[in-house]
Structures are given as structure tokens and as C-alpha cells.
Amino acid sequence: MKVSVPADRNQIQNPDQKQSESMDLLTSTQSIIKDAVQKLGFTDEMYELLKEPLRMITVRIPVRMDNGSIKIFTGYRSQHNDAVGPTKGGVRFHPEVNEAEVKALSIWMSLKCGITNLPYGGGKGGIICDPRKMSFGELERLSRGYVRAISQIVGPTKDIPAPDVYTNSQIMAWMMDEYSRIREFDSPGFITGKPVVLGGSQGRETATARGVTICIEEAVKKKGIKLQGARIIVQGFGNAGSFLAKFMHDSGAQVIGISDAHGALYDPEGLDIEYLLDRRDSFGTVTNLFSDIITNQELLEKECDILVPAAISNQITAQNAEHIKASIVVEAANGPTTLEATKILDRRGVLLVPDILASAGGVTVSYFEWVQNNQGYYWSEEEVTTKLRKVMVDSFDDIYQMSQKHQVDMRLAAYMVGIRKHAEASHYRGWV
Numbered sequence: 001m002k003v004s005v006p007a008d009r010n011q012i013q014n015p016d017q018k019q020s021e022s023m024d025l026l027t028s029t030q031s032i033i034k035d036a037v038q039k040l041g042f043t044d045e046m047y048e049l050l051k052e053p054l055r056m057i058t059v060r061i062p063v064r065m066d067n068g069s070i071k072i073f074t075g076y077r078s079q080h081n082d083a084v085g086p087t088k089g090g091v092r093f094h095p096e097v098n099e100a101e102v103k104a105l106s107i108w109m110s111l112k113c114g115i116t117n118l119p120y121g122g123g124k125g126g127i128i129c130d131p132r133k134m135s136f137g138e139l140e141r142l143s144r145g146y147v148r149a150i151s152q153i154v155g156p157t158k159d160i161p162a163p164d165v166y167t168n169s170q171i172m173a174w175m176m177d178e179y180s181r182i183r184e185f186d187s188p189g190f191i192t193g194k195p196v197v198l199g200g201s202q203g204r205e206t207a208t209a210r211g212v213t214i215c216i217e218e219a220v221k222k223k224g225i226k227l228q229g230a231r232i233i234v235q236g237f238g239n240a241g242s243f244l245a246k247f248m249h250d251s252g253a254q255v256i257g258i259s260d261a262h263g264a265l266y267d268p269e270g271l272d273i274e275y276l277l278d279r280r281d282s283f284g285t286v287t288n289l290f291s292d293i294i295t296n297q298e299l300l301e302k303e304c305d306i307l308v309p310a311a312i313s314n315q316i317t318a319q320n321a322e323h324i325k326a327s328i329v330v331e332a333a334n335g336p337t338t339l340e341a342t343k344i345l346d347r348r349g350v351l352l353v354p355d356i357l358a359s360a361g362g363v364t365v366s367y368f369e370w371v372q373n374n375q376g377y378y379w380s381e382e383e384v385t386t387k388l389r390k391v392m393v394d395s396f397d398d399i400y401q402m403s404q405k406h407q408v409d410m411r412l413a414a415y416m417v418g419i420r421k422h423a424e425a426s427h428y429r430g431w432v
């Protein structure tokens with residue numbers, strides 16, 4: 001992991017817009033949940049239960065920095081609904097993490113687990129920090145401190161964390177080690193996305209991108225486009241975006257644009273993906289090596305067949321949705337398209353594969369990892385990929401059919417498919 005990236009290289013673009021829209025993530029999620037619950041015929045009480053997480057903990061984590069000072073970090077863990085089973089979801093390290101965002105992300109995790117029929121509710125965590133400006137030692141102390149702070153409410157049968165933005169298998173390893181020390185027994189099933197030698201699953205590293213790839217394969221069939229030769233733009237070159245660019249390149253599609261927090265690269269003739277993969281750093285930054293870059297916003301509006309936002313939230317908004325040229329948008333990131341932009345894209349006939357479906361490959365293989373940890377028997381990558389494909393294809397079909405049957409956009413259809421299991425389980429438990 002590289003740790004000493006100069007601050008100005010990684011500045012977040014358009015921070016004002018993101019900050020104000022980020023507060024809307026929860027509100028817009030709640031409004032879609034309301035529609036979905038009503039369309040499924042559940043009561044208003046059910047909406048009241050599901051519109052907010054059951055639990056949200058804020059923790060303060062003291063960390064000794066390398067210069068000897070103590071810095072106090074703020075972290076969160078949100079558990080949306082545990083009627084179906086333990087909650088599950090990643091931990092994000094990012095300077096713009098906030099309470100509303102973590103809550104929304106935990107609700108989306110419930111929806112993803114509902115869509116893919118995993119025995120989990122949704123959870124999510126985050127720490128306000130910039131790991132790009134922290135040393136290896138500081139990151140380890142922060143990761144361990146977070147686990148100590150949340151240890152009472154997490155565990156293999158309670159709430160199982162995983163990687164998300166700017167966290168990786170090394171951070172999962174430190175967290176698993178800390179939890180195992182606290183509990184005084186080895187607990188690989190406490191967390192997923194671990195290194196394979198510590199009980200990680202084959203195929204987890206590439207799972208999110210694989211799931212997105214399967215959704216793209218299904219989406220092009222619906223639109224009558226050939227993947228071979230299709231022009232693809234991918235925003236974000238981290239875990240999700242970089243492996244996706246590779247899979248698309250390997251399938252014969254033409255990756256004509258990629259980006260990271262620093263900027264974007266665009267070449268209508270196709271980019272040298274192998275070279276870019278080789279040169280990207282551990283935070284998914286590569287455009288800093290080039291001088292002829294454009295902005296992320298410019299990239300999103302370039303001519304292409306398939307656009308994949310795979311970075312952060314609120315990227316396709318009412319401001320740019322009319323200018324998106326792609327006929328298919330597949331959301332690898334969580335929350336990249338606002339509610340208003342979703343409506344604009346739908347009106348324009350763009351097929352939008354929503355985040356809670358497209359990015360569900362990660363949690364699906366995390367589930368496989370947890371199952372393998374629980375049984376102590378490990379699967380080959382081929383087995384994992386075959387199982388993942390079935391889950392993703394079935395989930396895509398369920399949502400596509402729901403959208404056709406109810407004449408609603410794919411996002412609302414995905415919410416309907418995703419929320420149903422949690423509503424039914426909450427009802428059977430006698431909560432509502």
C-alpha cells in the first residue's frame with residue numbers, strides 16, 4: 001500500500017456539490033423505499049420501520065500518529081435491519097464520510113442482500129479520514145481502534161464488515177486480527193474481503209467487477225448491442241473500476257475512458273488498459289502520470305455505448321443527465337445517480353442498471369467467503385465465479401421482469417425486489 005501521495009494529487013473534485021447532495025442520499029432512498037413498500041402492498045408502519053436503520057453507532061477513535069500526537073477520528077457503524085439475519089456491509093475510509101451517507105449505504109446493503117437472496121440485512125461503516133495521507137502504521141492503529149470501538153455490536157453472527165472505498169484486504173486482516181484478540185479465538189468469519197491466506201475467498205477481489213460485467217452482458221442483450229467492440233467509459237479506477245476495465249477489455253469491448261479522483265483519460269481509439277493497470281497505485285490513481293487529462297464531469301458526457309460510474313456518489317445529476325450519450329448506464333458505485341437524473345435517463349430511454357443490483361457481486365462473494373469460513377472448507381475460483389454468475393443473472397432477470405410487469409424504472413423495480421424479504425421477515429417476527 002502506498003501511503004505518501006501528495007495531497008493536491010487526490011483532491012476531490014466539486015466538493016461543494018457532493019457535500020450538499022450527499023445529504024440527499026438518505027432522503028431520496030427513503031422516498032424510493034416508500035414507493036416500493038406501497039407498491040408491494042405493505043403498510044405505512046412497515047415504511048416507518050424500514051426508512052431508517054435500527055441501530056447507528058458513532059464512535060471516537062484515538063490514534064497515536066507517527067509524530068507522537070494523538071488524533072481523534074470519528075467513525076460510524078449503521079445496521080439497517082436484522083430481521084433476515086446478521087447485518088453485512090463494507091467500511092469506508094474517506095474524508096467526506098458522514099452519518100446520513102453511512103445510513104443510506106446500510107439501507108442499500110439490505111436491498112442488495114434482498115435482491116441476491118442472501119441471509120443478511122444491511123450494515124455499513126465509515127471513518128472520516130484520508131488514508132492517502134496516513135502512514136501504514138497509522139492506518140493499522142486506526143483500523144484496530146475502530147474494531148475495539150464497535151466490537152460489542154459486530155461479530156460473525158451479528159454484523160460482518162468488508163472492504164469499501166479506500167479500504168482493502170490488508171485493512172480487513174488487521175481488523176480480523178484485532179477482533180480475534182478481543183474474543184480470544186480465531187474469528188475469520190468476523191469480516192470478509194480478507195487475504196486468501198487468512199480465509200479470504202478466491203474471487204472476492206474481483207467480485208464487484210465480475211458482477212458488474214455480468215450485468216453489462218445482460219443489459220447489452222436487452223438493448224441489442226454487441227459487447228464486442230462496444231465503447232465503454234469507466235469512472236473510477238479502484239477495486240471496482242480497474243478490474244471492470246480489464247474484464248471489458250478482455251471481452252473485446254473498447255475502453256475509451258477511465259478516471260480517478262485526480263482526473264480522467266479519454267481516447268476514442270481505446271486506452272491501453274494493461275499499461276494503466278500496471279501503473280495505477282493502491283488507491284486507484286493513475287491519471288496523475290499524464291498531462292493530457294480531462295475532468296471527471298467532461299468524461300461522463302463523452303460519446304460511448306456504456307457508461308459505468310465506479311467511484312463516488314452523485315455523479316450523474318439533473319445538471320448532466322440530459323448530456324449523457326451512453327444508451328446503457330451500469331452503476332458499479334453506490335449512489336452515483338440522483339433520483340432526478342434517474343428519471344431523466346429513464347425518460348430518454350437509457351437502460352440504467354441500478355447500484356443495488358450492479359454492485360451486488362461484492363457482497364455475494366463476501367457471503368460465499370463467510371460460508372467457507374463457517375464450514376472451514378474452501379472453494380476454487382471457478383466454483384465461486386459459477387455461483388456468482390447464477391446469482392447475478394437471476395437477480396437481473398427478477399428486476400427486469402418486475403420493471404416490465406409494474407411499468408417502473410429499474411431502480412424502483414430493484415427496490416421492490418430488494419425490500420420485500422426484509423418486510424416479510426419483519427412481519428413474521430411480529431415487529432410490524
Ligand SMILES: NC(=O)C1=CN([C@@H]2O[C@H](COP(=O)(O)OP(=O)(O)OC[C@H]3O[C@@H](n4cnc5c(N)ncnc54)[C@H](O)[C@@H]3O)[C@@H](O)[C@H]2O)C=CC1
Binds near residue numbers: 011013164167261
Ligand atoms: N469494493 C467493493 O467490493 C465494492 C465497492 N462498491 C462501490 O464502488 C465504488 C468504488 O469502490 P472501490 O473501487 O472499492 O474503491 P477504491 O477505493 O478501490 O477506488 C475508488 C476509486 O474512485 C476514485 N475516486 C475517488 N474520489 C473520486 C472523485 N471525487 N471523482 C472521481 N473518482 C474518484 C479513486 O481515485 C479510485 O480510483 C464505491 O462507490 C463503492 O461503494 C460497491 C460494491 C462493492
Ligand SMILES: O=C(O)CCC(=O)C(=O)O
Binds near residue numbers: 090091334360
Ligand atoms: O462485501 C460486502 O460485504 C459489502 C460490500 C459493500 O460494502 C457494498 O456492496 O457496498
